[in-house]
Amino acid sequence: MSVLTGRAPRGALLLTLPAIAVLLLVMAVPFGVIVLRSFAEPVPGLANYVWFFQTPVNLTVLARTFTIAFWVTASCVLVAYPYAFAMSIAGPRLRLVLIMCVLVPFWVSGVVRTLAWVILLQDxxxxxxxxxxxxxxxxxxxxxxxxxxxxxxxxxxxxxIMPLYAVMRGIDLRLLQAARSLGAHPVKSFFQIYLPLSLPGVFAGAxxxxxxxxxxYITPLLLGGPQxxxxxTLIQQQVLSLLSWGRGGAMGVVLLVATFGVLALAGPFMRRRYQISGGSR
Known part of the structure; x- marks a missing residue:
């Protein structure tokens, strides 16, 4: 990027065209087709969306989806935070082992991992x-x-873990040592110094x-039940079992809009906390 003008060179913009074309081909076009079918099948109009919001089961499952997503996110934060902290303060050899423990699951199919949980969790x-x-x-x-x-x-x-680790690696631990040398309790120095500095990683990962x-889809299907x-799962049933692309598309659009709504509500809070953490550096 040009230092004087702040603009990217024309050559750099041209290099992004293949990636943009691929994104449009595999994401924008299919999503546009689904949105159109949600308004056009089986009859043109808002019939599919009226059906969605007038069916109590759909609203219950939508609320349950966000509830499960919230608890999964909270669980990941509680488990990943100490693990990422250990990675950031460990020596080179131990850090390599901890990173490998994080990356190894990516080499195993999600179906295999879920079936392993079926063996562990069954009665x-x-x-x-x-x-x-x-x-x-x-x-x-x-x-x-x-x-x-x-x-x-x-x-x-x-x-x-990885966004947390990326942020924690940049935190100077000498700040905690300085706080303790001035008489601050380790717990107090952690919550007033280290935690605010690590919040960008928490927000990004969450x-x-x-x-x-x-x-x-796979994990709830194999580990979950009707409750x-x-x-x-409902989208899959509408599209593949009932061949109702209009209703399935409407469900997908509602889920996407609801997700953007939650992120929009959380955005100001996250930006405010980010500014606080950034200002404490």
Missing amino acids: SGVINRILLALGFEKVRLIRTQLGVTIGMTQVLLPFM TLVFILSLGF STMLS
Whole structure:
């Protein structure tokens, strides 16, 4: 980018044209077709959207989808934060091992990982056997929202850990040492210094995990049941089972608009917290 004008060279813009063309081909065009079919099939107009909002099951599943996405995001934050912190302060060898533990799941199919959770969470699975051996009662984990949350959290953890790690690597730990040398308690120095500086990573990872979790299909289908159905399952039923592309498209559009609405509501808060954390550097 030119230092004087602040504009990108024309050659750099030309280099982006292939990527833009691919995005338009594989994303914009199919999405446009789905939106058009949601307004045109089986009859032109808003019939599909009226049907969606007048059907209580659809609204219940939509609310459940956002609820599960929220709990998955919160779980990922709680698990990923200490792990990313350990990665940021570990030595080179231990850091390499921790990074490999994050990246290895990407090399395994999501279906395989979900089936592994089926073995662990089923009523006669490993977890319940351990509980029985310790003298506890069985806990129903499979076909529940808890089971879906556990499985989705494990799959999405890398998308939370890596943004956190990228931000934490840039935090100077000498700030905490200086605070403690001035008499600040370690817990107080963490919440007043380190946590605000790491918030950009928290927000970036949480946004990514939340958006990805809204569209999950395989994990809720294999680990969940009727009481944990997400909107992606209903869309699949409408499109592939009932061949109702109009209603399925309307569901997808409603989910997308609702997602943008939630992000728009959270945007000012995130920007304010980001400015606070940036100002504390």
